[in-house]
Amino acid sequence: MKCQYCEKPATFHITELTEPDGPQVMHLCEEHARGFLQKEATTPTASIAGALAKQLNLGQTKQELAELDQKECPVCGISFFEFRNTGRLGCPFDYTHFSEDLIPLLTNIHDSVVHIGKRPRRAAAADSHAELIQLRREMEEAVEREDYERASEIRDALHRIEEAGSTEQNASGEEE
Amino acid sequence: MIRDSDFDDLAHKSGEWLRGTGPESDIVISSRIRLARNLADFPFIRRCSDEDRISIERTIRAKMDSIDEWREVRYIDLEQLSEIDRQFLVERQLISREIADAEGSRAVAIDPREQYSVMINEEDHLRIQVMHSGLDLKSAWQSIDELDDKLEGAILYAFHPECGYLTACPTNVGTGLRVSVMLHLPALVITRQIDKVFRSMQRINVTVRGLYGEGSQYTGDFYQVSNQITLGHREQDLVALVGDDVVPRIIEYERKARDFLVKQGQQDLHDDVSRALGILSTAKKISSEETMHYLSKVRMGVNLGLIEDVPVGTINKLFIHTQPAHLQKLQGRLLGSSDRNVERATYLQCHLSGKLSDGELN
């Protein structure tokens, strides 16, 4: 038997004992088995796919889901379709932009949608950071289509925000 | 921090978490906690351009350099590292397989005692992890909480008032906390109770994963218990769920099974573990699966007092040091798999054969 991830023979057989659908066996070579054991407990893509499938059963029609798939984050450009396929979000702003769409998913995974644990002492002003991410992406896109004028405009805007941000950070640092 | 790419010295020693000294260390190998964190002003890794990754690495490195207490911390650029060196750090559990196999700018900062490491540009911008020997989650949580505060003093994290710490994958959002305890449960395996024990735990938000060798012939008897959810509970409560509730129950079952084995078949058991030690200390070539299988038996023998003179720390160390990249680092050259089997046997012999008394050989 070959490893599920490469051509080497599968010498380790790892059983996930607590998968919701009963025990699942994975066949892996030595190297992948070691990596797998150190990895996260559940494979996120699988659990997200599972949670989304449940969501679909719970009343979302195919058409509604198709519309949701088209929805894109204005900051990083990721579509809900891409997120669904990879199990990974594109930027911190996605939690705001897809907020309503993520609620059923978070409920399925965590049985909760509100964080009650630790909080950082310095809170980031979310919007200005989203703007930074967005501008950097727009700059790259401008460079790609060789619109250097637009790219340098964005670069100047970026510098202004970054400078404002760093003085703001210094100020808050001195307060402590 | 010390920028470093040469860590041959690591191959000759082992991390503190392997010492086998913490609470319940006859059953619990290690307690690990990790926190996932991201910078507020960059996209998550999958949507990062090469330049973004470089900026993230540079930003975090500069901030870490400004932490006074971190003067002794080693900083390793993983992009520049050879595959074998990355593999070595994976075996050492200082980095993940994902970051080893990834591409682009990425790095790890490692504490000299190997009790904590911080990965940069893994699935999240920052993955902080703390490892302690035995069942020691409370102090591991304290350490990682302090580490997190220190980094937060220098880095602005992506945080949302309702969702908590924002992560690339929604399975980590909120606390970003994953608690994992590695358990050695040979008696539950031998008495065939292991599935029953874990089935009874299915609905309490923990994940259990076991490692089996080929067929049923080789078993390492190691199991990892982790929290499944990260949102909606305080960090201390997630730590307590695993450390005060689930793991102590499993430990109790394992102890009962060990008692049963000792009472039922002292001689058979003694024979079995002594043979295992015999094979490990006399074989001329041995695969890593076989090594794991027999080391597991020997470890149980040591913990039940059936094998004397072999410290459990030595056994723990052998589990790591007989892995492929460690063997090759120790030899200072690349070895094919059959050469490794020979080298592994030599290494085991040299660390175990002196400990064999004549009585055990007969």
Ligand SMILES: [Zn+2]
């Ligand atoms: Zn493989």
Ligand SMILES: [Zn+2]
């Ligand atoms: Zn986004």
